[in-house]
Amino acid sequence: MMRTSFSLSEHPARFSRREFTRRTLLTTAALGLPQFLRSGVLAANAQPGANDRIGIGFIGMGRQASALLRDLLRLPAARLVAVTDLHQERARKVAQEQGIAAVDDYRRLLERKDVEAIVTATPGHWHALVSIACCQAGKDVYCEKPLSLTVREGRLMAQAARKYNRVFQVGSQQRSVWINQKACEFLRTGGMGKISKVLYQNYASSWNMDLPGQPVPAGLDWNTWCGPVEPMPYHEDVFLPRAKPGWISLWPFSGGDFSDWGTHGLDMVQSALGMDDSGPVEVWVEGERFVPPTFKEPIKREDGNKVCSRPKVFFRYANGVVLEPSDDPKPPAFGGLFLTEKGTFRLDRGRIESDPEDLAMDLLRQRPRQQDDSHLKNWLDCIKSRARPNADVEIGHRSATVCQIASIARLLGRRLKWDPVNERFDGDAEANSHLDRKRRAPWTLPQSV
Numbered sequence: 001m002m003r004t005s006f007s008l009s010e011h012p013a014r015f016s017r018r019e020f021t022r023r024t025l026l027t028t029a030a031l032g033l034p035q036f037l038r039s040g041v042l043a044a045n046a047q048p049g050a051n052d053r054i055g056i057g058f059i060g061m062g063r064q065a066s067a068l069l070r071d072l073l074r075l076p077a078a079r080l081v082a083v084t085d086l087h088q089e090r091a092r093k094v095a096q097e098q099g100i101a102a103v104d105d106y107r108r109l110l111e112r113k114d115v116e117a118i119v120t121a122t123p124g125h126w127h128a129l130v131s132i133a134c135c136q137a138g139k140d141v142y143c144e145k146p147l148s149l150t151v152r153e154g155r156l157m158a159q160a161a162r163k164y165n166r167v168f169q170v171g172s173q174q175r176s177v178w179i180n181q182k183a184c185e186f187l188r189t190g191g192m193g194k195i196s197k198v199l200y201q202n203y204a205s206s207w208n209m210d211l212p213g214q215p216v217p218a219g220l221d222w223n224t225w226c227g228p229v230e231p232m233p234y235h236e237d238v239f240l241p242r243a244k245p246g247w248i249s250l251w252p253f254s255g256g257d258f259s260d261w262g263t264h265g266l267d268m269v270q271s272a273l274g275m276d277d278s279g280p281v282e283v284w285v286e287g288e289r290f291v292p293p294t295f296k297e298p299i300k301r302e303d304g305n306k307v308c309s310r311p312k313v314f315f316r317y318a319n320g321v322v323l324e325p326s327d328d329p330k331p332p333a334f335g336g337l338f339l340t341e342k343g344t345f346r347l348d349r350g351r352i353e354s355d356p357e358d359l360a361m362d363l364l365r366q367r368p369r370q371q372d373d374s375h376l377k378n379w380l381d382c383i384k385s386r387a388r389p390n391a392d393v394e395i396g397h398r399s400a401t402v403c404q405i406a407s408i409a410r411l412l413g414r415r416l417k418w419d420p421v422n423e424r425f426d427g428d429a430e431a432n433s434h435l436d437r438k439r440r441a442p443w444t445l446p447q448s449v
Contacts (some may be wrong), residue, residue, distance in 0.1 A: 198337065
């Protein structure tokens, strides 16, 4: 099988035109990354005026927000207006560096008329409350993935976006990566013929920690950071997203790697199968029932994932396609291996492989020369046009739902029939009780939006 991919360690510029070979195509055609310009490169009259640029506020200024901010600052269609974070020092540092305002409460940020749209990269247990409030305030939304913690949260978020006519992008950035778009379209429209099975990575579920308390850092509102989750003592290995292990791996705040990485990989599967407004009809596990362990001392995420059981989760779609965990030691983390009547097609982030190999090669040859894969740019463009973005909230909700029902199947350890229209399990009250979680007052969800 020919590997058809790109790597940032490659240097295609060293090839001359006369040396343009198959290898050159694989590195240059797929690379096509956004062009990053130094501040001041464009003349003032080449930039949109302040009134033509979209005023952006940031809610949450942690690790992922920093990466999003770097991309946003290079885009001439946006201007950063204000930021907020429950760790006030983080917000103040960004505000000072950018010459903007730091706000101590996200609700005050939503009151500002110069803030037209919001980027939020809070921990996952805050996504629903913040995003719904943004929609109600008339702000367009970019919310990091996974969109939601529960199926009910995701449905309310989608309803809010539609009710208030908001442009709502979910941070599944592969939806804006050209080769991922093209590959999913190719599979969806029958380029490989009928798809029978998709092999995917068997992602880990979340687990619990019971760590001793540490002093809360100055300027951090830990009680509000916990928000709808029953508060636990502060510990930096809970507060940080990825530490020993960090909140991304912990049950109260996240669905673990199944939600974090799974909403990348299974999002690509959903797209390739044409299921952006639907999902599987059955989910089941093979192996022992998953019981989330509780660790009483810091433990590296990778060590925890090794210790925790990881029952294999299978899905079946109405068209007969089955999703099955791969036995490959390095399965695609951000996509899947598609078994089809014409051969196999491996899809990962920015990378495709096929057997026969020419099918992937033909796709890469079609890449436009001036392609910008920026997910934020797509969102900004849609704010101006009022079109649906590449990872619209309904798409993000459906992909998150696949991961959430997988976690429920693991917890219950039995075969479940899923109704993707009504978003309920057929005839299983216990399974349906897991479609939402209890929340601490006053951080509760509205009954409707």
